[in-house]
Amino acid sequence: MDLPKTAESVGISLQRLEGMLERNVKLSRWPDPRLFRFEKAVSGVEAGTVIFENGEIVYGYPKIKRAMMLEPALKRFFPDKVAVEEKMNGYNARVVRIGEDVVALTRGGFICPYSTEVVRERISPQVFRDHPDIVLCGEMVGPHSPYVPKDVYPVDSLEFYIFDVARKAKKDVQGLESTHRLAEEYGIECVPLFGVFDAGKAPEEIKKIVERLGREGREGVVLKDPRNVVRPIKYTSSESNCTDLRFAFRYFNDYGRDFIFSRVVREGFQAVEWNDSEKEFRERCLRLGESILASMGETIRERMAQDTIVQRVQIKVKRLQTAWDLERHLRYMGIRVVFGQPEPLDDGYLVRIEKLAMSTNDKTKSMIEGDLW
Numbered sequence: 001m002d003l004p005k006t007a008e009s010v011g012i013s014l015q016r017l018e019g020m021l022e023r024n025v026k027l028s029r030w031p032d033p034r035l036f037r038f039e040k041a042v043s044g045v046e047a048g049t050v051i052f053e054n055g056e057i058v059y060g061y062p063k064i065k066r067a068m069m070l071e072p073a074l075k076r077f078f079p080d081k082v083a084v085e086e087k088m089n090g091y092n093a094r095v096v097r098i099g100e101d102v103v104a105l106t107r108g109g110f111i112c113p114y115s116t117e118v119v120r121e122r123i124s125p126q127v128f129r130d131h132p133d134i135v136l137c138g139e140m141v142g143p144h145s146p147y148v149p150k151d152v153y154p155v156d157s158l159e160f161y162i163f164d165v166a167r168k169a170k171k172d173v174q175g176l177e178s179t180h181r182l183a184e185e186y187g188i189e190c191v192p193l194f195g196v197f198d199a200g201k202a203p204e205e206i207k208k209i210v211e212r213l214g215r216e217g218r219e220g221v222v223l224k225d226p227r228n229v230v231r232p233i234k235y236t237s238s239e240s241n242c243t244d245l246r247f248a249f250r251y252f253n254d255y256g257r258d259f260i261f262s263r264v265v266r267e268g269f270q271a272v273e274w275n276d277s278e279k280e281f282r283e284r285c286l287r288l289g290e291s292i293l294a295s296m297g298e299t300i301r302e303r304m305a306q307d308t309i310v311q312r313v314q315i316k317v318k319r320l321q322t323a324w325d326l327e328r329h330l331r332y333m334g335i336r337v338v339f340g341q342p343e344p345l346d347d348g349y350l351v352r353i354e355k356l357a358m359s360t361n362d363k364t365k366s367m368i369e370g371d372l373w
């Protein structure tokens with residue numbers, strides 16, 4: 001890889017880049033093409049930024065901050081108009097063409113072999129012929145997701161929904177309008193846009209939207225500036241916060257404390273802002289409490305029955321090699337996985353995967369055996 005050229009293109013000195021190599025910036029040799037990956041944000045370069053061996057740069061997708069209280073946040077950041085888009089719950093992917101090949105990058109800047117197979121099939125190559133430097137930013141959602149399986153969307157297997165468009169070597173994203181236009185033009189799936197609201201009406205409208213999404217088991221919204229000047233802000237439903245908690249407590253020792261704590265705090269702010277009635281408040285308490293205790297109970301009972309705590313996911317691949325590549329990728333990411341025998345379908349293979357929550361397994365077992373915390 002051409003280090004001096006790489007350093008110059010991201011605007012850091014060669015010396016600095018060399019210093020960062022193998023600390024904040026890692027070389028990925030597999031799968032092709034080779035690339036440098038920024039594991040942490042450095043000198044204004046977003047984490048997840050990738051520099052391919054041909055010198056092309058794809059910047060990391062910017063972080064989206066969260067509103068804890070909707071109305072004051074709206075007043076402060078969107079005093080005029082706000083566009084409300086669905087926040088779809090899957091995993092982030094950036095899709096680009098490098099040389100002749102389209103690849104899908106994960107948030108962290110790895111090439112995901114499975115997502116790559118899916119987008120190669122789903123996205124018309126014409127968009128990359130017309131715009132060779134385009135970066136499609138979107139969410140991979142659906143039941144056949146190795147990371148975030150969800151069956152609340154109209155998706156049979158796994159689908160890529162774009163929510164932004166960027167260009168290679170450009171840090172900024174192009175925003176709402178060009179994204180929806182491009183999706184329309186090339187027949188690419190795009191996250192739903194619920195509307196553009198005046199400041200006065202927005203808090204009430206957004207509350208209604210988020211409550212409805214929550215009832216449907218969906219995550220929430222991303223609030224965006226129709227003029228693409230102010231940075232987007234996210235806001236999620238109570239049900240989604242609780243689903244996350246259910247998950248986090250099922251694998252309680254494998255999840256970060258911050259992940260858990262922040263979701264409980266969100267419920268506190270939402271309960272107050274939305275001025276829950278007595279009945280609504282009781283429901284919220286029950287939902288929150290159950291999401292913690294019910295799933296932990298399940299884990300403890302299963303472990304007492306000698307079962308190993310695993311997360312079961314499924315993928316659907318066209319080529320078996322994609323499944324083996326994904327297995328290698330997940331192992332490389334440090335995830336303990338067991339891949340089942342592929343089951344032939346009409347148009348590919350279904351592969352069941354077990355992800356082992358090792359730390360939760362060990363901790364739970366030792367507690368059951370009487371160890372002290």
Ligand code: ATP
Binds near residue numbers: 061085089232234
């Ligand atoms: P972040 O670091 O951006 O906060 P995170 O990993 O904590 O990311 P989330 O809390 O899920 O993730 O929120 C941001 C993510 O939401 C984006 O990175 C993107 O993958 C996803 N997303 C889903 N729908 C949208 C949308 N309509 N607009 C922008 N992002 C969306």
Ligand code: MG
Binds near residue numbers: 088089090091
């Ligand atoms: Mg997400």
